[in-house]
Amino acid sequence: MNTTAPISLPLLESDVLRTFVAIADSGSFTRTAAQVFRSTAAVSLQIKRLEESLGQRLFVREARRVRLTAEGELLLGYARRLLRLNEEAVAQFLQPPLSGRVCLGIPNDLSTRLLPGVLTTFARSHPAVQVDVCVGRSVDLVAKLELGELDLCLIETGNQGLDDTLGVLVYTEPLVWAGRDGGLAVQRSPLPLALANPGCAWRRAALDALDRIGLDYRVAYSCDQSAGQEAAMIADLAIAPFPRGLIRPPLRRLGEEHGLPPLDDYQIRLLRGAQANDAVEALAAQVVQAFAQG
Incomplete structure (x- = not known):
């Protein structure tokens, strides 16, 4: 034995x-x-x-x-x-069964890195809740929330026309300069920039910082989504203001050694509409947890 x-x-x-x-x-x-x-x-x-x-x-x-x-x-x-x-x-x-429908608004730049994980986890936890998603600019999402077309929305602070005290702060990350590792764009004059369209928080932060030090620049590439800015940087056509957590090879962080000024933090806030219910609160909690876990 x-x-x-x-x-x-x-x-x-x-x-x-x-x-x-x-x-x-x-x-x-x-x-x-x-x-x-x-x-x-x-x-x-x-x-x-x-x-x-x-x-x-x-x-x-x-x-x-x-x-x-x-x-x-x-x-x-x-x-x-x-x-x-x-x-x-x-x-x-531990969670009671929920049902119903929740409409979530989310900016373009967050939709690909945050949304899939949130929706997957929430669908497992609350399979009877239908989640409708609207992707767009922060200013447009706030307008839809006020009209009752959204139950929740995430916005990026610093956008022109938006009150940065709205909602609850759920995430803060440094906004930094980025460009292709070993690229030449950062050495050019005037400095070529890849920016979102007017009104974007990243654009305002970058231009205000460059204007303060009097550095000559030009907008070489304009796109509503961070993927477009990333493409311009990878092609070494321009540099761009970017959240530090989005920088991946072949991109790298650029800074004072290149004569670039520091940028403000990048913040995200969560806003709730007037019609709150258990399903809305459950999804809000899942979004907050996703940011806390990175």
């Missing part, structure tokens, strides 16, 4: 997995530490213990960011599934 006790495998904690996923998404221990309200040292210790428990190295630290190893890429898929399953299980027992 075999009396050997079974080997006890380590358990993966949800809190550590959330930190691991946040680092994988942001490419930075420092940014993740701010998102999860821990010190950078505490985040590093979490990952060190995770690596020790699995016996694998999960990240490679590079000059400007960290990247996943092959083992880290494998774990990332499991981590995302485990976190989704955890949320689904908790919601099944």
Whole structure:
């Protein structure tokens, strides 16, 4: 008779997995530490213990960011599934069944990086709630909210014609200059810029900052969406004001070493319409949680 006790495998904690996923998404221990309200040292210790428990190295630290190893890429898929399953299980027992319809407004620049995850998680937790989404400019979304066409909307502060005290602040991130790594656009005079159309907060912040120091510039590329600005930067046609978290290779952050002035923070606020209900509040909570988790 075999009396050997079974080997006890380590358990993966949800809190550590959330930190691991946040680092994988942001490419930075420092940014993740701010998102999860821990010190950078505490985040590093979490990952060190995770690596020790699995016996694998999960990240490679590079000059400007960290990247996943092959083992880290494998774990990332499991981590995302485990976190989704955890949320689904908790919601099944702790959240009452909801039904109805919620209309959410969201700016173009947030729709691709935030919306898919929010809608996926919310649909698992509240499958009977229908979510309609309107993507557009912040100023247009506020108008629709006031007309009762939206129940919730996210707006970017600093847009011309909008009150920056509306709603609740849910996210703050530095707005920085960005351009192609090794590109020549930042060296040209007048300085070529890729900007959104007039009224955009990023545009106003960039032009005000350049005007303050008297730097000569020209608008070389204009587009309503950040994807257009990103394309112009990748082609080295221009530089642009960009939220720090959106910068990915082959782009890099530019700064004082290039003679560029600092920019204000980029903020996002959540606004509620007049007709609040449990379904609206549940989606609002999910949006806030998505920003908190990065």
